[in-house]
Amino acid sequence: MEYIRTMTPDVTTTPAADRRSLRRAFAASLSGTALEWYDFAAYSVASATIFGHLFFPSGDPLAGTMAAFSTYAVGYLARPLGGFVFGRLGDRLGRKRVLVVTLVLTGVSTFLIGLLPTYAAVGGFAAILLVALRFAQGVGIGxxxxxxxxxxxxxxxPAKRGFWASAAQIGPPAGNLLANGVLALLAALLTDAQFTSWGWRVAFLLSGALVGFGLWIRLKLEETPVFRRLAELGERPSAPISEVFRDERRALAAAVLVRVCPDVLYALFTVFVLTYITSHTTLSRGQGLAAVMIGSALQLVLIPAFGALSDRVSRRGLTLVAVIAAGIWPFVFFPMVGDGSFAALIIGVLLALVIHSALYGPQAALVTEQFSERLRYTGSSLAYTLAGVIGGAPAPLLFTALLAGYDTWVAVAGYLAVTAVVSLVGVLMARDAK
Structure with missing residues (x-):
């Protein structure tokens, strides 16, 4: 019965805010996550294209790519630490203070990646530094x-939580679009030698200016009305992590499982797709980046649209349909791009990211609604980060290993289908707050 108690909807208890504060909060949520995901996406693209050569040189290109993707996974593996530390602080000290710290941590880590020496300069120590900064990135995003x-x-x-909560969900495609755009522009303006030598660094160094902008927005915000009310009533938890694992285990399990498939789907169609098309089709890296950018641009509209739709229909029902579509789509996509058609690649990636939008738009509201108000930062952060370890972290590495081991895209598509089943279980365990 404890689960039922903590799952009581809070529609009548959440204070309303004035429109100006609401717009500022929406902008702060969107801009901050977009800037942090710019940092994360810049690394993701670089790991799929050049980091294997620069930091993990090997006579075998596959080994270099695998090593780069292993470092990519470190960012996900570090997220639970960020979820544990900052989730607890967010429920104890407030949302605003913690979000300023996470933004600075991620931004500074990314800026320093742009200054790193490569393997050619300092040997294996370069890889150690890269892993350390990637870890710090993951802690911040966690x-x-x-x-x-x-x-x-x-x-x-609260009746429009699906739409307003989607602000943070717009951040990943916005950051991905910006990172891919910067890297594509640099690749177009520079020769391959220039881009490999120093051009890639520009994308990472830009994060310094971007984080400054994000801080300017966040520092102007007030604390959220919900947290202020909890503080006034003396209802802030003293041990939020323990309480989540003791009293809201089903909520946590449901939220974790719901998030697995979207992470894997996104990794496949924004990261691994670049490796696949350049190694198994006649399509180029530039064409892959263009397809991802087009899909990401569309997501800027689709994610809040699906979030708003979830305010009108069952969030669980909408997620259920999208999960099934996610499990099926790779079996359509890979045959589509097999003949090297650029148009087919664009359509395939675009439709994959439409499905991802249907999953991702309502997800923020669906996950947070599983937890009681006083434990929402901790519970949501733990769900987000633990799902990343299960889903997003190993995905590019597993995709690469499956493709190399079985020499067929069917193994890759099958893996995504398995994660769809996992998230389907999470949807069935979850509840609608309406």
Whole structure:
């Protein structure tokens, strides 16, 4: 019965906020996560294209790519630490303070990646430094998501939580679009030698200016009405992590499982797709980046649209349909791009990211609604980060290993189908707050 108690909808208890504060919170949530995901996406693209050569040289290109993707996974493996540390602080000290720290941590880590020496200069120490900074990136993002979702949703009308909470969800495609755009522009303006030598660094060094902009927005915000009310009533938890694992285990399990498939789907169609098309089709890296950018641009509209749709229909029902579509689509996509058609690649990636939008738009509200108000930052952060370890972290590495081991895209598509079943279980365990 404890689960039922903590799952009581809070529609009548969440204070309304004035429109100006709401718009500021939406902008702060969107801009902060977009900037942090710019950092994360810049690394993701670089790991799929040039980091294997620069930091993990090997006579075998596959080994270099695998090593680069292993470092990519470190960013996900570090997220639970960020979720544990910053989730607890967010429920104890407030959303705003923690989100300022996570933004600085991720931004500074990314800026320093742009200054790193490569293997040619310092040998294996370069890889150690890269892994350390990637870890710091992951810690920052692990504490970012839960707070960014609450920042916008706790200022908004609970009846429209799907839309307002989607602000943080727009961040990944916005950051991905910006990172891919910068890297594509650099690749177009520079020769291959220039881009490999120093051009890639520009994308990482730009994060310094971007984080400054994000801080300017976040520092102007007030604390959310929900947290202020909890503080006034003396209801802030003293041990939020223990309480989540003791009293809201089913909520946590449901939220974790729901998130697995979207992470794997996104990794396949924004990261691994670049490796696949350049190694198994006649399509180029530039064409792959263009397809991802087009799909990401569309997501800027689709994610809040699906979030708003989930306010009108069952969030669980919408997620259920999208999960089934996610499990099926790779079996259509890979045959589509097999003949090297650029148009087919664009359509395939675009439709994959439409499906991802249907999963991702309602997800922020669906996850946070599983937890009681006083434990939402901790519970949401733990769900987000633990799902990343299960889903997003090993995905590019497993995709690469499966393709190399079985020499067929069917193994890759089958793996995504398995994660769809996992998330389907999570949907069935979850509840609608309406």
């Amino acid at each position: 504490g970012e998501w839960g707070g960014a979702v609450l920042l916008s949703s706790e200022f908004g009308d």
